[in-house]
Amino acid sequence: MRDFLTPPIAALQDFIILAGRAVRNVFRPPHYADDIFLQMDIIGVGSLSIVILTGFFSGLVITMQMSRALAQYGATGQVGQIVAITLVRELGPVLTAILVAGRNASGIASELGSMKVTEQIDAMRALGTDPIQKLVTPRMIAMCVTLPMLTIVSDFVGIFGGFVIARLSLGLTASQYWTSAYQALEYNDIVQGLLKPFVFAFVISLVGCFYGLRTTGGTQGVGRATTQAVVVASVWVFVLTALLTRIFVNLN
Amino acid sequence: MTAAEPKIDTESLLLFDNVGLHFDDVTALEGISFEMRAGETRVILGAAGSGKTTLLKAALGLIRPDSGRILLFGRQINDLKEKELFAIRSRVGVLFQEGGLFDSITVGENVAYPLLNRNTDAISMDHVGTKVVDALRFVELEQTVDxxxxELSGGMRRRVGIARAVITEPPLVLYDSPTAGLDPITANTIMALIAKERDSQNAANLIVTQRYQDGQLMANFRYNRTNGHLEPVSGNGGGNGNESNPTHTIFMVMKEGRLVFEGTQMELEASTDSYISKFVPKHY
Known part of the structure; x- marks a missing residue:
């Protein structure tokens, strides 16, 4: 039992230490602003097109599915409300986070993993640079800034996707749809919809860095680290969204 | 012998005192003790997995030992925090096995990295640029700066790695398997550069290698600054004993994490131990 439990507990401990150092470095010089902007470009701008695409189609699909159920009660006019709440509170943050986890947790893990196996991380330390300061903290900051922004874009594009169906297929007017969508959202929904991507960003970036930095075993090890990073980051997104939803539902 | 003998300085640069290190059940280092002084060249031979690279990384504080003490420039580094180690490490040049160059930046930026990263007063970019070109010219690769x-071959990457290791003119340079995986001609070019660096800067060298020829070259050849060639240090090209070991080259042999031999080339060649004698080709 002890042998079985030791590795995951030790890994969790290492992860918490890495997270602690990465956060501490935010307040300590030197700050690598160039790296932060480069990562914001890679994570934020780089993920924009895929986030827009999936956001749009998820809004489209939710509207189509919901309209059928609402039609039974003659309430298709309320579809904007359902789309807005579902996307802003849950699907927007989670779908965007899963996409970014697949795209960037893997990218981060493979980049840092390759650096580890080619001794670039050791070289960095030998040349007087803290790899956590230079590599982890900029990725964490960039992800925490861009993921909430991407989520806002995804939410909006999703609601717009819903509007396309509401207008073309359900025959709702623009004001009917947008008023119902706008009025459905409360302060609590917005806070929840922005807090979730912030927490996900923190976990996705650090999981990617964590598995990248502990890569061993050459190129095969890089592949393994990349897979682990995506799987673990994705699972944590679902676990955390359940936890956060529970907290916010109770607050209501 | 045409080149002037380096000034013998007895300053202790690196000291290992009964150092031990284990990874789970594997013994990486066990009871390692030696002292390296200024002006010395140390060549560590050993089979793959014998702990050579681990020893080198422990010397830099990249890996912390489980037991024993490591002193770098007289300061115990075992218990120092990473940030405290940076200042000490900046006095050590290091070449990693595959060069350890940063992929995301150019050759010129790689070579400039140690200069720009030092916690000293700001230095002008013109000065950095000149030093980078000088360092790359030293390894005959100034055309690769951008x-x-x-885009470089394995041998070229290592030459750039040497330029990066020595740009700050450190008193101690560590080389991790500088010739591993290279053809004999490129390997000799790399070793000639290392000897040239040693004799140009009077730096102490710790060289980890599997090739006896690398140590043989360091022990018996010296760079002549006047004519720019490597020359044998004695008539027959062999160092005979301490008095005629002008390159102050000491061989060490590692086996399964232990240091099993420490001595001059002559003592190494005279060894009858079956493991040690495997590293010395018969015709030497």
Whole structure:
């Protein structure tokens, strides 16, 4: 039992230490602003097109599915409300986070993993640079800034996707749809919809860095680290969204 | 012998005192003790997995030992925090096995990295640029300054790695398997550069290698600054004993994490131990 439990507990401990150092470095010089902007470009701008695409189609699909159920009660006019709440509170943050986890947790893990196996991380330390300061903290900051922004874009594009169906297929007017969508959202929904991507960003970036930095075993090890990073980051997104939803539902 | 003998300085640069290190059940280092002084060249031979690279990384504080003490420039580094180690490490040049160059920046930026990263007063970019070109010229690669490491061959990457290791003119340079995986001609070019660096800067060298020829070259050849060639230090090209070991080259042999031999080339060649004698080709 002890042998079985030791590795995951030790890994969790290492992860918490890495997270602690990465956060501490935010307040300590030197700050690598160039790296932060480069990562914001890679994570934020780089993920924009895929986030827009999936956001749009998820809004489209939710509207189509919901309209059928609402039609039974003659309430298709309320579809904007359902789309807005579902996307802003849950699907927007989670779908965007899963996409970014697949795209960037893997990218981060493979980049840092390759650096580890080619001794670039050791070289960095030998040349007087803290790899956590230079590599982890900029990725964490960039992800925490861009993921909430991407989520806002995804939410909006999703609601717009819903509007396309509401207008073309359900025959709702623009004001009917947008008023119902706008009025459905409360302060609590917005806070929840922005807090979730912030927490996900923190976990996705650090999981990617964590598995990248502990890569061993050459190129095969890089592949393994990349897979682990995506799987673990994705699972944590679902676990955390359940936890956060529970907290916010109770607050209501 | 045409070149002047380096000034013998007895300053202790690196000291290992009964150092031990284990990874789970594997013994990486066990009871390692030696002292390296200024002006010395130390060549560590050993089979793959014998702990050579681990020893080198422990010397830099990249890996912390489980037991024993490591002193770098007289300061115990075992218990120092990473940030405290940076200042000490800046006095050590290091070449990693595959060069350890940063892929995402150019060759010129790689070579400039140690200069720009030092916690000293600001230095002008013109000065950095001149030093980078000088360092790259030293390894005969000044034309690669704007290229990326991925555009270079394995031997060229190591030469750039040497330029980066020595740009700050450190008193101690560590080389991790500088010739591993290279053809004999490129390997000799790399070793000639290392000897040239040693004799140009009077730096102490710790060289980890699997090739006896690398140590043989360091022990018996010296760079002549006047004519720019490597020359044998004695008539027959062999160092005979301490008095005629003008390159102050000491061989060490590692086996399964232990240091099993420490001595001059002559003592190494005279060893009858079956493991040690495997590293010395018969015709030497």
């Amino acid at each position: 290229k990326f490491p991925s």
